[in-house]
Amino acid sequence: MQDTADREEMLTVEIWRGREDGALQTYRVPRRESQTVLDVVTWVQRNEEPALAYRFACRVGMCGSCAMQVNGKPRWTCRTHVSRVAENGLLRIEPLANLPRIKDLATDMAPFFEKWQGARGRHEPTRTRHEPMAPVSSESPARKAANAGIECINCAVCYAACDVVGWDENYLGPAALNRAWTLANDERDADKAGLLQAVSQGGGCHSCHSHGSCVEHCPVGLNPTAGIAGLKRMTLAALMKGEL
Amino acid sequence: MLEARLYLLQRASAMLLVPLVLAHLVMILYAIEGGLSAAEILGRTRGNFLWAAFYGLFVTAVALHAPIGLRNILREWTGWRGRSLDLATLGFGALLLGLGLRAVLAVTV
């Protein structure tokens, strides 16, 4: 058999190693067909750097755990093909922006999820389990608005893409506010007043500049900007009625 | 809620500013035709209640709009937060209002 190794196409891959004070390290990774960025990271971990820390679970764009900065932009790496993002055979892979770094490509996601709580991102039921289920028409405008935002996979790509998150440590961010918007449109949610108050604190929905970086980067095509604009309208209506 | 109120005030004053700024620009174009002199301006504005009301409203809208925007910028670009920033915002608004109204009075009374 002919030796093909020296003719094999190679990628130059820079990967962040260490914590905040770490550095980029360069690896040579063989190029494969239909290769994803996550495949590249896994290849490095299996062949070059057994101690490389990174996260993934589903590998099919469901779990939201594999997001990283790829050539400067936040992406879900399991569904991002190398062919779409490599620049002249070069990939620079870093931990997700706007989050504290733990090790290599793994970030501390706690601030991201704490802000979901800060935006009152949990459902407050109107009924107990002993009562019949509430009938909700799939045709009502509120339900349609909620449906448009519920497919979030909690990947924090939008959170890394948002400049305001980087500037204002109190800003709740696109994902948490998008979640609040779906609850604000959920007829079964019992505490709309509490929710509108939560998103009107300093760092709430009014801090968003509607510049749409979250929309551009959200891998599942959600539109947090529109939801946040909806929250702004809803809070203003409540303010006029003296309910805020 | 403070943030929602400030947001409302800034957007409402911005809506007010749109026609005011346009009228102001048209006025400038009209006024500089055939040269510009203090006597000519004062001749138009002195004792004219409409111009006093127009620029009084303009100054008030700016004194609401600009400090709220500046507060947002400062919060994003510096570490300044909290009560001292809110007071400084209020102070800047009062300064704009004071200087602006003084100028309006100077040309209309």
Ligand code: HEM
């Ligand atoms: C036609 C008149 C005007 C309109 C329609 C307007 C509209 C707006 C809007 C919508 C914002 C919010 C932007 C955001 O939060 O993303 C804003 C911000 C701001 N405006 Fe105005 N404005 C006008 C005139 C003025 C004037 C005359 C001043 C200053 C004297 C001013 C100073 C500011 C400042 C400092 C900000 C903060 C920047 C920011 O939040 O991004 N504006 N304006």
Ligand code: SF4
């Ligand atoms: S539209 Fe709002 S939430 Fe989205 S990236 Fe811009 S500031 Fe952040």
Ligand code: SF4
């Ligand atoms: S809104 Fe989109 S980008 Fe943001 S966490 Fe949800 S799925 Fe990810």
Ligand code: FES
């Ligand atoms: S590994 Fe689950 S979304 Fe990428």
